[in-house]
Amino acid sequence: MLIMKFPKKITKKSNKIDETDYGIYISKDINKNIARLKNDFGCSSDLEVTYFMFDNNKDFICANLYIESLVDRNIINDLSLEMAKLKYEYCNAKPDINSNIVISYFSRIRDSKEGSDYETLYADLLAGDTVFLIDGYNKFYTVDTNADEGRSVEEPTSQTVIRGPKEGFTEKINTNILLIRKRLKSRALRLEKLSIGNITKTTVCLMYIHDIAKDEIVQEMRKRLANIEIDGILEGWYIEELIKDDRHSIFPVFVSSEKPDSVVAALLEGKLAILIDGTPYVLTAPALMVEFLQASEDYYHHYIVASMMRVLRFITFFLTLLVPAIYIALTTFHQEIIPTPLLVSIAAQREGVPFPAIVEALIMEVAFEILREAGVRMPRAIGPAISIVGALVLGQAAVEAGIISAIMVIVVAITAISSFAIPYYEMSNAIRTMRFILMSLAAFLGLYGVFMGLIVMTLHLCKIKSMTVPYLTPIAPKIKGGNKDTIFRFPLWKMKYRPIGISGTDTARTHGHNPVSSDQKEKPELR
Structure with missing residues (x-):
């Protein structure tokens, strides 16, 4: 057998390593190197160390090391066959086999590389590589044997599309x-x-x-x-x-x-x-701020349809942010703004409700957030059913019990549905947080508090930068010609240049004309 456990009679040198002798680079003594590796890894049970030698040169000792849980056993078996092939090729014809022969052979193995310091050796081991050490040689060779386990390419779960590529990133x-x-x-x-x-x-x-x-x-x-x-x-x-x-x-x-x-x-x-x-x-x-209200599917539909969908998303953005706050402000401080028939209807619904509008809104908003969170954390098979049934039953029971009014259920439903139309979950979370702040301001200061909150939020957005680029670009600062892909999506032949302030080149990315009407004279475009 080529690969075998290292015999006791060959281990003449002590395996004990003095901590003060630790250096950056590996030693020529293979026993010292392996003893240090075992010590640094705490003698982990999945650290496999296998010694092997060649029959014609018993003083020439090699070893391979790998972490069993990180490697592909099929590749390890293939490497064993490669080493057996090396023995067959060289040992019978050349009894004086040495490190140069083994190293030259390693260079023919796929994805092999050489190293000389312990940190690189540790990094390669933890990456799933197999390390080869040779006695009397102060370098090591690694071969890629990583087990390529993981989820295959599937459709994205958080960014579903009707038209467009269905591939999604994986964890690899x-x-x-x-x-x-x-x-x-x-x-x-x-x-x-x-x-x-x-x-x-x-x-x-x-x-x-x-x-x-x-x-x-x-x-x-x-x-x-x-x-x-x-x-x-x-x-x-x-x-x-x-x-x-x-x-x-x-x-x-x-x-x-x-x-x-x-x-x-x-x-x-x-x-x-x-x-x-x-x-x-x-x-x-x-x-940029506007990107979080855009979707990749916008570029796979007609620009008029895509623009309509973008406008709808901006509307849902403001509905999610303002509907509960405006309702609280109007019913608490500004009843004169509400049309009389609607005001009478709201007053009749709230006649038996014991709580003010802010408490009523907080009860429903917090209850909905709990249901949303429960639906996310529950098993996928029953999560949506629990959240939908819970919302219907809870809302209906609360209205019948006189704890909240029917109009508040409508307000919360509009807010919740609008939040789902925001393409990016991170922005949706930020708007949900701002909604509670504006509701508190509306309860104490009415519409004045709502508008003051909006002004402070706008100033904050103007202050934010993303990698040195203003967050509200191209609206603030306003860039001439930069609004062709913000609220509205212009045709692709109109978006001639890349975003100014982000791109490092001013070369055109398109010819700037519609191929269908290429016979028409192209009008110059102002950037």
């Missing part, structure tokens, strides 16, 4: 890079990998298109990622919270997407993408 970063590269076949696409997390060593990849992405934004992103000091990165929000400009703002400044086509579209506009190993969500920045 290499698969996500593949999904982007197969859509963006350009040599200008740049990838920069780094490891973040003092303990988890999470692989993070920064992607951008050279000459389209603005160099100042790329440099700023590199600096912020390099300055992250944390034990571990488990999801993209860790990075967003650590590198965002205004860390106390509840508004998201990174777009989190499960769709490769959305990320590719952002890269083509000059934005940057951050891929994190272990999460199916990819962050893109700079992110």
Whole structure:
């Protein structure tokens, strides 16, 4: 047999390692190296160490190490066959086999690389690689044997579309890079990998298109990622919270997407993408306020239809934010604004309600938020049914019991349905939080408090930046010609240039005319 446990008679040297002798680079003594590895890994039961030697040269000792839970056993078996082949090729013909022969053989194995320091060795082991050590040689070789386990490419769960690509990112970063590269076949696409997390060593990849992405934004992103000091990165929000400009703002400044086509579209506009190993969500920045009310499907329908849907989303944005606050303000302080027939109807419904409008609204809003949270946390098979039935039964019972009025059920229903129309969950959460603040202001100050809250919120949005780019661009600051893809979506042949202030180039991305009417004289477009 080629591979066997190391005989006791060969281990002549002591395996004890003095802590004061620890260095950065591996030693030529294979026993010392393995003893240190076992000590640093706490003699973990899944750390496999196998010694092997060649019959014609019993003094030439090698060893391979891997973490059993991280490797693919089929690849390990294939490596065993490769080493058996090496023995057959060299041992019979060349009895004086040495490290140079083994090293030259390793260079022919796929995905092999060489290293000399312990930190790199540990990183390779924890990445699922197999490490080969040779006695008398102060370097090691690693072969990629990582078990490629994980979820396959499926349809995104949080960004469903009627028309458009159905592929979604997975938790494997290499698969996500593949999904982007197969859509963006350009040599200008740049990838920069780094490891973040003092303990988890999470692989993070920064992607951008050279000459389209603005160099100042790329440099700023590199600096912020390099300055992250944390034990571990488990999801993209860790990075967003650590590198965002205004860390106390509840508004998201990174777009989190499960769709490769959305990320590719952002890269083509000059934005940057951050891929994190272990999460199916990819962050893109700079992110603008208007992007959170847009959907990738807007570009797969006629521009008039897409514009109508965008206007509808902006309406639902304001409905989610203002409907409960305005209802509280009108019924508490400004009854004269309400038309008389409607006021009489509201007064008749509230006649038996013992609570003021703010308490009534808070009861229903909090109850709905509880039902929403319960529906998310419940098992998928029964979660929607529980939330729907719970809302119907609870609302009807509360009205019949006289705790709340029927008009309040309508107000909460409009608010809840409108919040579901916001494409991005992060923005929906921010608006739900702001809704409670405006409700409190309306209860104490009426419409004056609502308008003051809106002014403060607008000033806050004007202050926010996403990777040095103002959050309300291109509305504030106003950019001439930059509103062709905000509230309304202009035809693609009208959106000739990339977003100013984000893209690092002013070259046109389209010819600027409709191919159907190419015989017509093209009118110059003002940027």
